[in-house]
Structure formats: C-alpha cells, structure tokens
Amino acid sequence: MSKLGFSELKPMQEEMLLAAEKHDNIQLHAPTGSGKTLGFSLPLLDKIVQQGGSQCMIIAPSRELALQITSVWQDMKTGLNVLCCYGGHDRRNEARSLSNAPEVIIGTPGRLADHCRNERFSKDRLNLVVVDEYDKALELGFEEDINTILEYLDRVEKHYLVSATDQIVLPQRWSALDFFKIAGAQQSLAAQLEKFKLITPKDEKTSYLERLLGELDLQQGIIFFNHRDAVERVSDFLDNIGLPHETFHGGMEQMDREKALLKFRNGSVNYILATDLAARGLDIQNLDFVVHYQATKDEASFIHRNGRTARMSADGKSFILLSEDEYLPDFASDFQDFSLPSQQRTVSLPLNATVYFGGGKKEKINKVDVLGVLIKQAKLKPQEVGKIDVMDHSAFAAVPLKKIKAVINELRQVRVKGKKVKVDRCW
Secondary structure (H helix, E strand, O other): OHHHOOOOOOHHHHHHHHHHHHOOEEEEEOOOOOOHHHHHHHHHHHHHHHOOOOEEEEEOOOHHHHHHHHHHHHHHOOOOOEEEEOOOOOHHHHHHHHOOOOOEEEEOHHHHHHHHHOOOOOOOOEEEEEEEOHHHHHHOOOHHHHHHHHHHOOOOOEEEEEEOOOOOOOOHHHHOOOOEEEEOOHHHHHOOEEEEEEEEOOOOHHHHHHHHHHHOOOOOEEEEOOOHHHHHHHHHHHHHOOOOOEEEOOOOOHHHHHHHHHHHHOOOOOEEEEOHHHHOOOOOOOOOEEEEOOOOOOHHHHHHHHOOOOOOOOOEEEEEEEEOOOOOOHHHOOOEEOOOOOOOOOOOOOOEEEEEEOOOHHHOOOHHHHHHHHHHOOOOOHHHOOOEEEOOOOEEEEEEHHHHHHHHHHOOOOEEOOEEOOEEEOO
C-alpha cells in the first residue's frame, strides 16, 4: 500500500476484500473520492494471484475513467500485464496486445465490444468482470455493448458493479444475479462539504461568477454546466476578461480534453468549465470547490458533481448559482445563503504555465530528458520545474508563469536525444 501513498485500507476497501471471499457478485456504492477504484481492484488482484494468472476485465463508460483506472493499476506495480482499450487508440496495437493475454483488460464499452465481436482475444481464462460507474454506462446507452461483452465472456463467474450512488434499476440481465451490496460512508464525506447558494440578478450570472472566483482566489475548482454551448458561452466571457481556464465536454477531441486536465493538474489553470462528463471518474486531487452554474435535474448527477471536492478526508465547498427566476432543487435544500462583499476582488492569474515539447515516448523522450533541458538550457532551478507529463508523441512541463517567455526563447532550437524538437507554450 505504501506504493500508493498510504499505509492502511479504508473500511470500505477492507469490506470489499472480505466480501469477495464469500460472494461472486457484488454491488459497491460509495461516494466519489472514497477509493472505489482500489476497493474493487484489490479483490481482483487477489483473485488473479490465487487462480494462477486468471484474467479480469474492467469496463468504464469514458476514456478518462478507463485511463485513470489503468493509472491506479500501474501505480500498484503488480507486475501484471495491464492493457487499456478505448476509441481513438490504435485498434491494431490493442489487438496485438490482446493476443498476448494481458491479465487485466480495461476499456470503454464500445471498443471492448468491438474486440469481443471480432474475437480478438481468448476468453478461456477471463472469469471476472467489473463495470465501473455502471449507472452512467446505462445512462449513456452502453447496455447493448455491455451485453455483447458479457455474451462473449461466457465463463465469467464474478461480477462487480460499482457506482457512487444506488439510484438505479438493474437491467434484466443483471437483476437475475444475486448481488451482495456494500454501501460506503456517504454521510462522513458529506459532512466535510460546505454548501452555499448564491442568488444573482437576472442576466448577471456570469458577472457574479467572476466575483465569486475573486473570493476563491487561487483555489482550484470545476464549474459545471448542463450543456456544452453554455460551457463555450461562459468560456468566451472569461476569455474576454483575461481569466485563464480550460473547458471539458464531449464535443472536444480526446487530446484537447487530456491537455485540459493536464494543465489543471499542473497548476497552469485554476478553473475547468465542464459538462457532467467531468463529474465521474477523473482523478483530480485537492479540488477546493465546485460551482453549479446550471443545477442538475436529478440528484444522482448532483451527488457526482459534489463528489469532485471534499475527497479523501479533505474539506471542500459547493456553490449553486441561481438567477432570480430559477428554483433551488429539492435535493439542495440544505445549501446556505452566500453573500458577496460589495467590493469586487481581482482574480489572480495562475502561478504556472505549460511548456509543450513535440516529442514523447515514441521518440524515446522521458521525464528526465525534459527536466534536464529545462534546467541546463532554459536555466531554471530544479524546484521551479513542476509536473512533467510524457505522452506518445508529446511532453508537457509546468514552469513559473513569470518565466514562460524566457523559457520558450531559450528552447527555440533545442535538441533532445540528438533530434530537434519543437517547443512552444501550450495554450
């Protein structure tokens, strides 16, 4: 457990391990941020080891969640072969990797169903299946793909269905199974969340959002919307006032969504404007607040949004912005009034900016290479270099905002591993 940064299991994780010894089918309901991924991963690891290298499949409704689960397994350093499959990833490379029988297969319903339909891997040793965020998977219309997967995996003996809420009616295929239910401690996490409502004059919600962000200066948070056009509209407003931020919704390319999260995690932006796509499964640590710019129509989505903050025993704040002609949802009746001071505070710029390198793992570039270039050629001190991310054909590093121009100028003609690499600011 020390590899993952903690020394003991949470009660829910211990309960999962014990339940897995006695029950084949388990429903796990626990709030976002409570450690659900590790909760279902540890019993899987135990079963794989006990059964001499058996296989398991973990189905996630989004690429971001699939990649996050993969990251948890990689951090566990089990020595097992872990493969992540999702749309936008090279299908042929996945097929080749599947032919080598990885012990852990993680992926999105559509891509995994495609591999199953085309029988691109042997199912003989695969007897454990997890569907993470299964309520969201059904909501997004993945039931047919999941059924395709389960029909192909006809030797599955154990099913784990995982979500942050239990507000769901199981489809007929699953309702026939006898599930043992585990409920995580919803109330203990909720107690750490401060809840506020801010009433705004009609047509002044964006300006009140700016004032609220001034009060939350240099804290990081997600601002939630129901529709992507609203995300883009408020994004234009923040652009016009010169406030750095990122957007995150289903209409964006996968690489753009990954860069948005990357810049948020490394402190180059403090705010993400997002639809509910960002409400589930994303690993964003130490999120200070969430803002419901548009309130959800259902309680389950509301819970998922709030679950982005007050995670892992940390405090957090949730704000609902309501114009005078909007109503507070019944499930948010405990939100307290929040008043803004009469004098508006200026919103500070983030402390970091992100440098882009036009080369990555496929070009044999690693984090040490990037760090070395920034220290030796850009003349930064080691402590000035922030989070470094290396992808297949690109790399990104956080540097102090006040030094970003100087860094780019120093690295115009830089060579990494003997090859000239394009370097620029990641906007």
